[in-house]
Amino acid sequence: MDDRAAPRVAVLGVGLIGGSIGLAARERLGAVVAGYDPDPGTREAALAGGAADTATDSVAAAVEGAEVVFCAAPVGLLPELATAALAAAGPEAAVTDVGSTKREIVAALGEDRRFIGGHPLAGAETAGVANARADLFEGARWYLTPTAGSDGVLYDRLQRAVAGLGARPQAIDAAGHDHLMATVSGMPHAVANALVAEAAADLADGERVPEVGPSFRDATRVAGSNPAIWADIFASNSDAVADSVDAVARRLSEAAALIRSGDKEAIAAWQAAAGEDRRRLLEADRPGGPLHELRLIVANKPGTMATLALALGEAGVNIEDMALHPAPDMTSGAVSLWVAGAEQAERGAALVRQLGHSVTVVGAGG
Amino acid sequence: MDDRAAPRVAVLGVGLIGGSIGLAARERLGAVVAGYDPDPGTREAALAGGAADTATDSVAAAVEGAEVVFCAAPVGLLPELATAALAAAGPEAAVTDVGSTKREIVAALGEDRRFIGGHPLAGAETAGVANARADLFEGARWYLTPTAGSDGVLYDRLQRAVAGLGARPQAIDAAGHDHLMATVSGMPHAVANALVAEAAADLADGERVPEVGPSFRDATRVAGSNPAIWADIFASNSDAVADSVDAVARRLSEAAALIRSGDKEAIAAWQAAAGEDRRRLLEADRPGGPLHELRLIVANKPGTMATLALALGEAGVNIEDMALHPAPDMTSGAVSLWVAGAEQAERGAALVRQLGHSVTVVGAGG
Numbered sequence: 001m002d003d004r005a006a007p008r009v010a011v012l013g014v015g016l017i018g019g020s021i022g023l024a025a026r027e028r029l030g031a032v033v034a035g036y037d038p039d040p041g042t043r044e045a046a047l048a049g050g051a052a053d054t055a056t057d058s059v060a061a062a063v064e065g066a067e068v069v070f071c072a073a074p075v076g077l078l079p080e081l082a083t084a085a086l087a088a089a090g091p092e093a094a095v096t097d098v099g100s101t102k103r104e105i106v107a108a109l110g111e112d113r114r115f116i117g118g119h120p121l122a123g124a125e126t127a128g129v130a131n132a133r134a135d136l137f138e139g140a141r142w143y144l145t146p147t148a149g150s151d152g153v154l155y156d157r158l159q160r161a162v163a164g165l166g167a168r169p170q171a172i173d174a175a176g177h178d179h180l181m182a183t184v185s186g187m188p189h190a191v192a193n194a195l196v197a198e199a200a201a202d203l204a205d206g207e208r209v210p211e212v213g214p215s216f217r218d219a220t221r222v223a224g225s226n227p228a229i230w231a232d233i234f235a236s237n238s239d240a241v242a243d244s245v246d247a248v249a250r251r252l253s254e255a256a257a258l259i260r261s262g263d264k265e266a267i268a269a270w271q272a273a274a275g276e277d278r279r280r281l282l283e284a285d286r287p288g289g290p291l292h293e294l295r296l297i298v299a300n301k302p303g304t305m306a307t308l309a310l311a312l313g314e315a316g317v318n319i320e321d322m323a324l325h326p327a328p329d330m331t332s333g334a335v336s337l338w339v340a341g342a343e344q345a346e347r348g349a350a351l352v353r354q355l356g357h358s359v360t361v362v363g364a365g366g
Numbered sequence: 367m368d369d370r371a372a373p374r375v376a377v378l379g380v381g382l383i384g385g386s387i388g389l390a391a392r393e394r395l396g397a398v399v400a401g402y403d404p405d406p407g408t409r410e411a412a413l414a415g416g417a418a419d420t421a422t423d424s425v426a427a428a429v430e431g432a433e434v435v436f437c438a439a440p441v442g443l444l445p446e447l448a449t450a451a452l453a454a455a456g457p458e459a460a461v462t463d464v465g466s467t468k469r470e471i472v473a474a475l476g477e478d479r480r481f482i483g484g485h486p487l488a489g490a491e492t493a494g495v496a497n498a499r500a501d502l503f504e505g506a507r508w509y510l511t512p513t514a515g516s517d518g519v520l521y522d523r524l525q526r527a528v529a530g531l532g533a534r535p536q537a538i539d540a541a542g543h544d545h546l547m548a549t550v551s552g553m554p555h556a557v558a559n560a561l562v563a564e565a566a567a568d569l570a571d572g573e574r575v576p577e578v579g580p581s582f583r584d585a586t587r588v589a590g591s592n593p594a595i596w597a598d599i600f601a602s603n604s605d606a607v608a609d610s611v612d613a614v615a616r617r618l619s620e621a622a623a624l625i626r627s628g629d630k631e632a633i634a635a636w637q638a639a640a641g642e643d644r645r646r647l648l649e650a651d652r653p654g655g656p657l658h659e660l661r662l663i664v665a666n667k668p669g670t671m672a673t674l675a676l677a678l679g680e681a682g683v684n685i686e687d688m689a690l691h692p693a694p695d696m697t698s699g700a701v702s703l704w705v706a707g708a709e710q711a712e713r714g715a716a717l718v719r720q721l722g723h724s725v726t727v728v729g730a731g732g
Contacts, residue, residue: 076630121576128726130724131663131724131726133663133724135698136663138698141576179568180569180576183565183568184565184569184575184576184581187561188581188585188586189581190618190625191557191561191585191618192581192585192640193621193640194614194617194618194621195614196643196644197640197643198549198613198617199549199550199643200643200646200647202545202549202610202613203546203549203550203647208647208648209550209647209648210507210546210550215550215554215555215558215587215588216551216554216647217648218584218585218587218588219554219558219587219588220554220644220648221581221584221585222581222584222585223640223641224637224638224639224640224643225637225641226637227633227634227635227637227638228634230633230637231630231637232630234637235629235630238625238626238628239626241625242622242623242626243622244564244568245618245619245621245622245625246618246622247564248560248561248618249615249616249618249622251563251564252560252611252614252615253611253612253615255559255560256608256609256611256615257608259552259556259600259601259604259608259611260604260608261604262601262604263601264442264597264598264601265597267593267596267597267601268593268594268596268597269593271559271590271593271596271600272590272593273563274558274559274562274563274589274590275589276590277562277563277565277566277589278586278589278590281562281565281569281574281575282574282575282586297497297499309675332501332504358496358497358499360493360494
């Protein structure tokens with residue numbers, strides 16, 4: 001046993017993120033976790049699931065004596081929650097939040113030397129304390145946005161706590177963070193929405209998108225993501241996202257002119273540059289080497305994907321990413337499997353062929 | 367045995383599409399297939415694979431006596447190939463092509479009563495005669511673009527042949543076809559390119575896109591698809607694609623203004639409309655009911671996906687579409703599985719829970 005006193009952590013809002021912080025803080029930091037949530041059912045579930053040692057509906061009670069306070073509410077509610085936390089917390093408590101945009105809350109609270117904004121890149125796909133896990137942050141980037149006024153000791157304590165939860169803390173200024181998130185998250189969501197709206201306006205009533213391949217399905221997968229959450233994210237980062245969306249609109253006008261010209265050589269060069277850029281942005285420095293894509297067609301029936309995945313899995317070939325695109329009649333599907341490294345890709349392709357499928361390997365360079 | 371003479375089919379270009387036509391025509395129509403290809407290795411592979419009864423490097427020799435002639439070359443080469451086919455074919459041969467844009471070739475050749483343009487929606491994911499399959503067109507939409515000058519008997523023969531290959535023929539005028547393809551395929555490819563270019567310009571040199579979730583990866587999956595093929599497709603449908611890209615650019619400017627306003631209610635309504643539109647465009651009338659999404663987090667190691675897929679498969683729960691998004695450290699991943707119908711989705715979720723994963727079901731309406 002460690003002979004120091006157990007660290008005291010307060011978690012304000014014990015949903016998916018807050019609950020996971022609580023679980024990880026108790027398991028990994030040996031912390032005593034005081035949970036706050038306005039919802040009685042959530043408090044009960046947090047206690048039952050081991051996400052907190054105590055649970056209260058009073059912010060002041062939860063933060064009393066805490067060394068680190070995590071505010072984990074929806075973005076729109078965070079400034080108010082963090083303000084209440086700072087009002088109740090002692091002079092040596094580090095207070096942070098987990099919101100996906102940072103300028104607004106840092107502008108509101110960054111003057112307080114105890115407040116340091118934060119944003120873990122984890123947990124976007126599910127919600128609720130029932131999905132909380134102690135390893136949710138394992139290996140995940142966790143941005144922290146200290147300001148010139150932040151207390152150095154408290155910042156150090158916070159980044160150690162975040163690392164202790166399993167995450168990889170990285171300091172970034174609030175404006176840089178929001179600009180980055182606008183480009184890689186907000187803007188793609190807005191683009192997907194525009195693409196869907198254009199197709200909906202263009203196709204006849206009740207007409208389905210013909211199955212021309214994965215392009216439309218993939219490009220619009222995030223269209224219409226949880227409206228309440230995304231209205232908050234867009235609104236709290238509105239100028240950065242709007243700038244980025246405007247920039248894409250300008251690029252599309254240029255692309256339209258290029259396509260209209262019919263200049264095949266210039267179009268091919270533009271197409272090739274996009275492929276290069278995407279690989280560079282997404283696939284550099286993956287463990288095991290650059291991603292290779294295995295493309296195959298399989299019967300779309302129960303068990304087919306399992307047999308494939310099992311054969312690769314048993315041979316130690318790990319599937320980094322996959323996509324299955326059913327044919328119109330659902331009897332077959334085009335499957336893309338991404339595997340790291342040329343050697344693994346070739347082994348994977350050989351296994352797939354042994355199962356009787358023909359397969360094309362598309363290399364990272366090709 | 368049928369007592370009529372075997373139908374005679376010519377396939378000009380025996381790659382993936384042409385080879386699959388040859389295989390299907392021989393197996394399903396009992397046809398005698400004459401193959402043409404300029405490449406000796408491809409001819410040899412077509413014969414060896416059973417995609418043709420004979421193979422020649424002469425268009426005239428291949429089409430001699432043919433009742434139906436399929437031209438299956440890259441889009442840019444089709445007008446020349448089809449012209450040669452029409453010059454050599456008899457007065458009662460139906461001549462068609464498989465190009466993904468139709469106005470150009472129909473404008474060039476539609477005056478000939480024997481020519482009817484075509485476009486099967488199949489085979490976009492792989493290439494080469496080695497991947498040819500007799501069932502490539504099973505259930506696939508196959509557009510045919512007859513004109514007022516098309517011969518009715520030849521059109522009827524062609525659409526029966528296409529149905530005989532397993533496809534679902536549908537007549538559409540060439541302009542309508544190209545407009546539809548611009549909206550659902552060309553434009554999404556252009557949008558993905560613009561999105562990548564913007565991120566590449568915006569992120570620092572060598573900076574990777576942080577793993578904020580599936581949005582950027584999915585939205586850009588088709589960026590930079592085969593430059594030579596896509597230069598052809600864009601160029602041969604340039605005005606329709608450019609119009610559609612311009613329209614999306616305008617929608618994005620409007621979206622930027624909406625986001626800049628910070629009006630959460632209006633943003634949420636826009637977000638909700640995009641979700642509704644996407645479901646309507648993609649997921650109506652699926653066999654088994656509207657798609658439901660199961661969201662879960664799993665360890666990203668060999669065999670995990672297999673165990674999952676196997677459990678669902680053995681219980682008869684079919685996975686219509688799936689996506690796996692690894693966490694930054696690759697030790698875990700967010701998985702989305704799409705299952706048709708509420709009942710199947712609930713059974714699937716129960717099985718996933720039995721395997722120890724927590725899972726969120728996102729319904730078609732929610």
